[in-house]
Amino acid sequence: MTAIIDIKGLTKRYKTITAVDDLTLSVEEGSIYGFVGPNGAGKTTTMQVLTTLLKPTAGEAFVAGYSVTRNPRDVRRVIGYMPDFFGVYDDMKVWEYLDFFAACYDIPESDRPPLIADLLALVDLSHRADDMVDGLSRGMKQRLCLARTLTHDPQVLILDEPASGLDPRARVEIRQLLVELAGMGKTVFFSTHILADVQEICTQVGIIEAGKLVMQGDIEDMQRQLIPYREVVITLIGGADKAKDFLFAYEGVQVVEDRSADNGRSRLHVTMAGDDMAVSQLLAAMVAAEFPVMHFTEETRDLESVFMRATKGIVS
Numbered sequence: 538m539t540a541i542i543d544i545k546g547l548t549k550r551y552k553t554i555t556a557v558d559d560l561t562l563s564v565e566e567g568s569i570y571g572f573v574g575p576n577g578a579g580k581t582t583t584m585q586v587l588t589t590l591l592k593p594t595a596g597e598a599f600v601a602g603y604s605v606t607r608n609p610r611d612v613r614r615v616i617g618y619m620p621d622f623f624g625v626y627d628d629m630k631v632w633e634y635l636d637f638f639a640a641c642y643d644i645p646e647s648d649r650p651p652l653i654a655d656l657l658a659l660v661d662l663s664h665r666a667d668d669m670v671d672g673l674s675r676g677m678k679q680r681l682c683l684a685r686t687l688t689h690d691p692q693v694l695i696l697d698e699p700a701s702g703l704d705p706r707a708r709v710e711i712r713q714l715l716v717e718l719a720g721m722g723k724t725v726f727f728s729t730h731i732l733a734d735v736q737e738i739c740t741q742v743g744i745i746e747a748g749k750l751v752m753q754g755d756i757e758d759m760q761r762q763l764i765p766y767r768e769v770v771i772t773l774i775g776g777a778d779k780a781k782d783f784l785f786a787y788e789g790v791q792v793v794e795d796r797s798a799d800n801g802r803s804r805l806h807v808t809m810a811g812d813d814m815a816v817s818q819l820l821a822a823m824v825a826a827e828f829p830v831m832h833f834t835e836e837t838r839d840l841e842s843v844f845m846r847a848t849k850g851i852v853s
């Protein structure tokens with residue numbers, strides 16, 4: 538795997554504040570990378586350095602092999618950037634807005650109408666082409682902004698909170714759009730506070746806090762590192778006393794909690810150490826011992842608990 542975004546020892550200081558502190562991070566080509574961290578962690582600052590809008594105080598960053606400090610023009614050609622604010626566009630229609638950005642990227646006038654039609658269709662705004670930009674809802678503006686980042690068909694998308702402030706449906710639509718863009722071969726690097734989105738679509742995650750990378754990897758790896766124990770919920774027909782004794786004596790089992798409801802079934806919550814095989818062997822052992830297991834499932838360790846463990850609540 539090649540790193541299409543490669544950040545090495547990046548530092549950005551504003552007078553007294555160190556917003557990004559010796560950050561090293563790499564994004565694999567073709568991935569959907571979720572960049573998460575508390576408010577003020579340095580996400581926007583990192584993105585502004587990557588998009589050549591800010592000069593780093595120290596360190597280096599490369600996009601598609603181009604240095605953000607030595608080849609900023611090449612970097613700008615290969616990236617599409619969606620900032621965390623939309624701006625005001627008085628007196629501009631939706632299609633004029635895209636036409637304006639296409640012109641900025643030197644796309645010939647005759648090529649623009651079909652391009653704009655494609656972009657509007659992609660973000661589902663074809664029916665609003667002649668509406669005023671300022672009259673769009675927030676979700677529509679965000680989709681329009683995403684369309685704008687695609688005008689020059691960039692390889693890498695750098696999106697600063699593309700789904701913030703959206704309703705659940707609009708959020709899911711943005712999420713699907715990001716997956717679609719990755720399917721078109723683009724690399725998506727985006728910041729977000731919506732961990733459910735990260736869990737759903739990201740192939741890579743980086744957690745930043747106080748300007749430093751706390752963790753990077755795929756979600757499963759992070760979960761394993763941070764939450765080494767497993768939680769299994771077992772439903773049995775009938776009483777649970779014998780099963781509880783069995784589980785307490787079973788190697789690796791640390792806690793057994795009885796959460797039975799009075800419905801002829803028992804429900805046990807088991808915390809145990811071990812890998813996937815150990816979980817599977819526990820089920821086999823219970824079946825072999827003829828316990829009437831109805832249901833056996835591992836509780837998912839969600840990204841929220843990973844995030845809470847990885848970050849310490851430091852505010853930069």
Ligand SMILES: Nc1ncnc2c1ncn2[C@@H]1O[C@H](COP(=O)(O)OP(=O)(O)OP(=O)(O)O)[C@@H](O)[C@H]1O
Nearest residue numbers: 551554556574575576577578579580581582583853
């Ligand atoms: N122009 C600026 N001048 C001075 N300090 C700044 C400037 N921009 C950002 N900072 C500071 O740099 C730090 C990192 O800010 P940044 O906007 O990068 O965080 P963020 O991770 O994007 O946060 P959020 O989740 O709230 O968007 C903060 O302490 C912030 O106050």
Ligand SMILES: [Mg+2]
Nearest residue numbers: 580581582621
């Ligand atoms: Mg930000």
